[in-house]
Amino acid sequence: MDRRKFLKTGLASAAGVAGLVAGTTSLLTWSPRTHAATVNVNISAVAGDIPLHAGVDNVARSTYMLCFSSNSAPQFHGPTILCQEGDTVNVTLNNTLAIDTVFAVTGTGINESIGAGNNSTFSFTAPAPGTYIYHDNQNSGVNRVMGLNGALVVMPNSSNRSFNGGPTFTRQFKWALHCLDPAWGETLSADGHNAVNSINPDSFNPSFFTLNGFSYPETHNPDTDLEGNIGEAALIRLINTGGMIHSPHFHGNHVEITSVNRNNVTGERKEKDIVSMMPLDARDVIYPFKTPPDAWPAASGAQRYPMHCHSEMSQTTAGGSYPHGLHAGIIIGQSPATEPEL
Ligand SMILES: [Cu+2]
Incomplete structure (x- = not known):
């Protein structure tokens, strides 16, 4: 990559x-x-x-x-x-x-x-x-x-804002949240594309949960991780393209929700650590790169935090500890040119 x-x-x-x-x-x-x-x-x-x-x-x-x-x-x-x-x-x-x-x-x-x-x-x-x-x-x-x-x-x-009068940011990211049922793929591969017409949506039994197409641990890469210096902010454009609720949970700092399905929040913005999203939902959030308020001992150097989906299936698939799960890294306080050892 x-x-x-x-x-x-x-x-x-x-x-x-x-x-x-x-x-x-x-x-x-x-x-x-x-x-x-x-x-x-x-x-x-x-x-x-x-x-x-x-x-x-x-x-x-x-x-x-x-x-x-x-x-x-x-x-x-x-x-x-x-x-x-x-x-x-x-x-x-x-x-x-x-x-x-x-x-x-x-x-x-x-x-x-x-x-x-x-x-x-x-x-x-x-x-x-x-x-x-x-x-x-x-x-x-x-x-x-x-x-x-x-x-x-x-x-x-x-x-260079998400909407006119919206908050400023240093970089913007797209995070597409998705989930897959390989059995559906097998059906189409074996029976042809027309088989998509006869798949029952209720048969959906996802076993891969992805961010921008990757499952953990492959989600710890520059195409998924958030990286920024102290004082910067990231605009994250979250979309749920999958077939279930996804609930990205941000560690380190809370996010500020700036748009909910293109309805812009122009007044006081809520700070959330979990952003629950139904299929086809879009949420724009700002993640601030700052020393987390509860960091102890005082953070020095690059700090790494996770974002993971709190939906149960994504956490426990393939036996827990996130293989195939929806999980990414948040790296606070360094130039994006270098990445700390895990
Ligand atoms: Cu969590």
Whole structure:
């Protein structure tokens, strides 16, 4: 894995703006503009095997998934679409699946159907600043949970904040929370993509719980960890693309909730250590990099804290202690260029 993938976006050009960030990358880097631009996005709907963590028995695993990808290879999650309010977003969606797919965006009327084997281009105007989920909304969410989802992040005009008048931050991150049932993948792999239509959502029995597509212990990497210096703050765009409640619990410091499903909190903001999220929820939170108030002895040097999901299944899967669980690191008080030994 690359040490860190800085993907610069937002540079306007005559040909339009490239607005995609890899789906496993948490860091979102943005340069505000004073004008709307055209953002061209190429996404393929593809199917294939996605590697999963080997687990306590060290047996390599993978699961068959349906994916939105920025190339022809399976990719979980779909690429993050980064744009600015008022931008024209042109999406070219190449559906290589044997079934129709849908590109729908939460909280908007955007809902495009692309036939099996078809290639289609559609456009929309970037909605109000905030965090959205794009997803295939068919079959009571089964298609989304099978992997057809990604984040749409809309920045405000001329401002590097999550919304106009919102709090400032040093870096922004996307954390996609998800859970997987490999038995569903086996069904699709054996019986074809059409089998997704007959999967009963009630049969969902997840055994992998992921952050940006990774399960613990693979979640301790630069694509998932939060890192910052004392005095800085991170904006975390949390999305729940999975099929169950996720309850990320932040250790070290509490987070300030700034937006709940794109409803911005402009007055006093609640501080929370647990942010419970239903499927398809989006929450923006600010994590302050400061010495935790209850740190003893006084913290010196880099301090490492966990974020983990308090939903029971994520904690006890594969026998406890988090293998396959939703868990990441928070590193306070150092340059992101170096990482402490665990
Ligand atoms: Cu906890």
